[in-house]
Each structure stands twice: as structure tokens, then as C-alpha cells.
Amino acid sequence: MENPFSYTSIVEGDSFCNRQKEKDDLLSFIINSQNILLYSHRRYGKTSLIFEVFKKARRKRPKINTMHVDLYGTLSEKEFVAAILSSLSQIESKVERLVNLLKNTVRNIKLGWSIDPISGAPSGISVSFDSGYNEIMLDNIMGLLDRLSQKQKLVVAFDEFQEIANYGQRGFEKRLRKNIQLHQNICYIFCGSQRHILNDIFNNKNRAFYKLAAYYPINKIETGYYFSWAKKLFSKKNIEFEPEIIKDVIFRCENHPMYVQQFLYFLWNEPEISPETLNKIEHKILQRHYHEFLNLWESLTANQKKTLKLIVSTDGKEIFYANAIQSVDLKSGSQITRALEVLIKKDVVCKNKNYQIQDVMFKKWIQTLL
Numbered sequence: 001m002e003n004p005f006s007y008t009s010i011v012e013g014d015s016f017c018n019r020q021k022e023k024d025d026l027l028s029f030i031i032n033s034q035n036i037l038l039y040s041h042r043r044y045g046k047t048s049l050i051f052e053v054f055k056k057a058r059r060k061r062p063k064i065n066t067m068h069v070d071l072y073g074t075l076s077e078k079e080f081v082a083a084i085l086s087s088l089s090q091i092e093s094k095v096e097r098l099v100n101l102l103k104n105t106v107r108n109i110k111l112g113w114s115i116d117p118i119s120g121a122p123s124g125i126s127v128s129f130d131s132g133y134n135e136i137m138l139d140n141i142m143g144l145l146d147r148l149s150q151k152q153k154l155v156v157a158f159d160e161f162q163e164i165a166n167y168g169q170r171g172f173e174k175r176l177r178k179n180i181q182l183h184q185n186i187c188y189i190f191c192g193s194q195r196h197i198l199n200d201i202f203n204n205k206n207r208a209f210y211k212l213a214a215y216y217p218i219n220k221i222e223t224g225y226y227f228s229w230a231k232k233l234f235s236k237k238n239i240e241f242e243p244e245i246i247k248d249v250i251f252r253c254e255n256h257p258m259y260v261q262q263f264l265y266f267l268w269n270e271p272e273i274s275p276e277t278l279n280k281i282e283h284k285i286l287q288r289h290y291h292e293f294l295n296l297w298e299s300l301t302a303n304q305k306k307t308l309k310l311i312v313s314t315d316g317k318e319i320f321y322a323n324a325i326q327s328v329d330l331k332s333g334s335q336i337t338r339a340l341e342v343l344i345k346k347d348v349v350c351k352n353k354n355y356q357i358q359d360v361m362f363k364k365w366i367q368t369l370l
């Protein structure tokens with residue numbers, strides 16, 4: 001039987017665990033055309049959640065149209081517009097209609113597309129601008145979304161929205177806001193994982209997006225949900241093992257969605273399952289992420305590394321105590337404060353009650369250095 005767990009792509013259907021409340025909340029925001037800022041740390045399941053909610057939205061009567069715009073890697077307003085253009089086939093699957101829509105909307109663009117051999121529908125569009133980019137194109141394409149939403153309510157998710165912070169086009173945010181505010185029948189989901197950038201875009205009074213969307217953070221998934229979900233999936237595989245083992249997996253991954261999936265993926269592939277198997281898998285996961293963690297570690301200054309070691313060895317508690325500071329050869333609390341500022345900005349450390357290393361496996365990796 002095929003392994004039902006996956007940790008490298010978005011998950012759906014049986015591979016998607018719970019998030020019932022989040023799905024209900026988001027659907028209600030969509031129905032009421034409320035804009036949302038969907039935030040979480042990396043790999044918590046934002047994109048998967050959006051796709052699950054989109055399925056529900058499309059099943060609603062009257063139907064709600066959905067469009068997912070992946071902004072990852074876009075560097076300019078022009079690429080932002082191109083990303084929307086190439087996502088339009090998600091709403092309009094008939095090639096001729098799509099061409100007509102675009103002909104009447106944005107001039108001077110060249111379109112190329114691939115066709116799905118089975119359905120005959122365009123599966124992807126590529127866009128190039130004939131004679132350069134003109135700012136009016138942003139208004140045109142946003143106006144087109146508005147027109148499309150007149151017939152049927154629309155939800156547009158801008159995934160990796162923090163990319164817009166690097167565009168550098170003058171007035172881009174203002175012009176985008178002006179459009180978005182006019183769209184009564186569209187729910188915009190702004191999604192991303194870089195907290196300080198998103199925070200600045202949406203909470204800085206001097207920026208156009210100030211309070212434009214309701215903040216909706218998503219957290220880890222609770223143990224009870226993971227447990228019944230994973231137990232059900234494992235019941236399809238004829239293998240005897242103590243169900244408590246699943247709880248141990250969740251505990252070791254501190255409920256982190258991607259790591260739980262990765263762990264369970266490897267567990268599924270084991271011919272026999274015992275507590276010893278878990279140590280072996282944990283070791284394997286650390287090995288798989290070795291280069292990623294090493295690169296991150298090497299990008300840090302000596303004081304930042306010491307601060308991380310301090311957080312690991314003290315569990316993030318009382319890191320400003322004199323003996324704690326001395327234990328990692330730092331000279332003062334202000335060195336820790338400065339290091340923490342950068343580590344928090346880089347989303348390596350987060351502060352809840354105590355300081356914590358955001359990535360549980362990175363924390364375990366640092367433990368091996370102590």
C-alpha cells in the first residue's frame with residue numbers, strides 16, 4: 001500500500017489532519033468577503049489549509065470561485081501582475097474565453113500556455129510583456145478580478161505575500177490597496193511566514209496595508225487530533241505496534257506538522273515498529289536536514305550561536321542570569337539581547353513564555369553540538 005504520509009508537498013484529503021476550526025473560520029471569512037492575514041511559522045500547513053478551504057468554497061452553492069497566486073520568488077510589480085495572470089486559468093478554464101478576457105484587459109502582453117492532455121483545459125499560462133511594463137496593468141488586472149467577482153463571489157489567496165516587501169516600485173502598495181478596497185465581492189487571503197515583514201506591512205500606520213486584513217495565525221495541531229488521524233491511517237497497514245508510539249512521535253516533533261508527517265512517513269516504511277525504531281528515525285531526520293542546519297548555523301555570528309546554545313541548555317529560561325551568561329562565554333546580557341533581536345527577526349527564535357528555538361529538529365541538532 002502506498003505511503004499515505006507526505007512531507008515535501010502540500011497535503012490533502014486523508015493526508016491532511018483536522019484543522020476543522022480553521023477551515024470553518026476561513027470559510028466564514030470568505031463568505032463575508034473579509035480579508036485575512038494568514039500567518040504561521042514555516043511548514044505549519046498554510047498552503048495546504050488554503051487548498052482544503054478552497055475545495056469547500058467551490059462546493060458551496062452559489063459556488064465561490066477560488067484563485068491561488070504563488071508570489072514566491074517574484075521580485076517586482078510586473079512579476080506580481082504576471083503571477084496573477086498565470087493563475088487566471090484556475091477561474092476560467094476555457095482557452096478562448098481566457099484569451100478574450102485578457103485581450104480586453106491587458107494590452108501588450110504575450111501569453112503562452114500548456115494544455116492538460118486529458119481535460120483539454122489550460123493547465124498553466126506563461127506571460128511576457130511585449131513593450132515593457134506599465135503601472136496601469138496592475139489596475140487593469142485587479143479590475144478584471146473585480147469584474148469576474150460580479151458574477152460569482154471570488155477568493156484570492158496571495159501566498160508568500162511577504163515577497164512584496166522587496167518590490168521597490170513606488171506606490172505599489174497604495175495602488176494595490178486602492179483596488180482591493182473597491183472589491184466588495186472578493187475575499188483576499190494574504191499568506192506568509194515571515195512575521196516581522198508581514199507585521200510591518202499590516203501594522204505600520206504609515207503603510208498602505210495598515211489594518212487591511214484580519215490577523216489569523218495558525219498554530220501547531222493538537223496531539224489528540226494527530227493521534228486519531230495517524231492511528232486510522234496506520235490501521236490500513238497490517239502491522240502490530242503499540243499506539244502509544246504515535247504519541248511518542250508527536251512528542252518528539254513537538255507537534256510540528258511537517259516533522260510529524262516526515263516521522264510518520266519513515267515509520268510507515270519500517271517492517272517492524274519498536275521504541276528503538278523511533279531513535280533510528282529521529283537520527284535519520286537529523287541527517288536529512290544536516291546541510292540545511294549547517295548552512296543556517298554558519299550564517300550566524302559567534303554570539304548568536306552562543307545564545308542559541310544557551311537557549312537549548314537552559315530550555316530558554318533564565319538566560320539572563322549571570323551564571324548562564326558565563327556558561328557560554330558571553331560577557332553581558334546586552335550581547336544576548338542584541339543576538340536575540342536578530343534571531344527573532346530571522347524567525348530562528350520565538351518568544352512565548354520563554355525563548356524557544358522555532359525549529360524543533362534544529363534544536364535537537366544544536367543539542368548534538370553541546
Ligand SMILES: Nc1ncnc2c1ncn2[C@@H]1O[C@H](COP(=O)(O)OP(=O)(O)OP(=O)(O)O)[C@@H](O)[C@H]1O
Binds near residue numbers: 261
Ligand atoms: N493539516 C495537516 N495535517 C498533516 N500534515 C500537515 C498538515 N498541514 C501541513 N502538513 C505538513 O506540513 C507540510 C508543509 O505544509 P504546507 O506546505 O501546506 O505548509 P506551509 O505553512 O504553506 O509551508 P511554507 O511555510 O513553506 O509555505 C506538508 O508537506 C505536510 O507534511
Ligand SMILES: [Mg+2]
Binds near residue numbers: 046047048159
Ligand atoms: Mg506555503
